[in-house]
Amino acid sequence: MQNKAIQKISELAESVLTNTDFFLVEVEIKGNKEPVIWVYIDADDRGVNMDECAEVSRELSFLMDAHDMFPGGYRINVSSPGVTRPLSDKRQYPKNKGRKAKVKYKVDGEYLKIEGILQDVDDNDIAIEQEDGSVLKLHYDQLVETKIIPTI
Structure with a gap:
């Protein structure tokens, strides 16, 4: 179940990022009752700021809600991977x-x-x-x- 959700969120995130200079690094889902969705994005030659993360979060949340992915509710965090996370892309x-x-x-x-x-x-x-x-x-x-x- 979780792998399918990660796959779908990844697809939706990719569609949000299509017309930007960002790329999707990783999607994680933590927790069960009210899942916390972590979406990590990055850019080739610059960092990602909070306003940009907030915009991606709004657009992605809209799409996830339209697909009724988590009827019981969820929290979403869009972030750059930061230096503490391993390079994965x-x-x-x-x-x-x-x-x-x-x-x-x-x-x-x-x-x-x-x-x-x-x-x-x-x-x-x-x-x-x-x-x-x-x-x-x-x-x-x-x-x-x-x-x-x-x-x-």
Whole structure:
């Protein structure tokens, strides 16, 4: 049931975002009695502000209500993913180029971790520069989790 709801909300969110420079990163549903819907959006080359999130929230809520998705009520939160959430869409990588990241990846069934500067990004790979100056190139298929490490 929840997967179908996430799929439908994702479709509706994509339709709301069609004429914007935003893309859908992820949809989560938490809780059962009164579900809390989390919709994460981002842009290729800039952040997302609160007014923009509010506008997407209004439009998406209207569509969800029109489809009578949660007759018992729900709460919706539209947000940018922020730096504490792992990167989950490859469109998030380019704007984080030059930032420090922790990357968990898989090679031949083994899980490994690396920390370094996200040096390069293209359609297929990312390159992480380690403290010793060496660079590790990883294909997106190898990535398990990438977290940006905030700097003070």
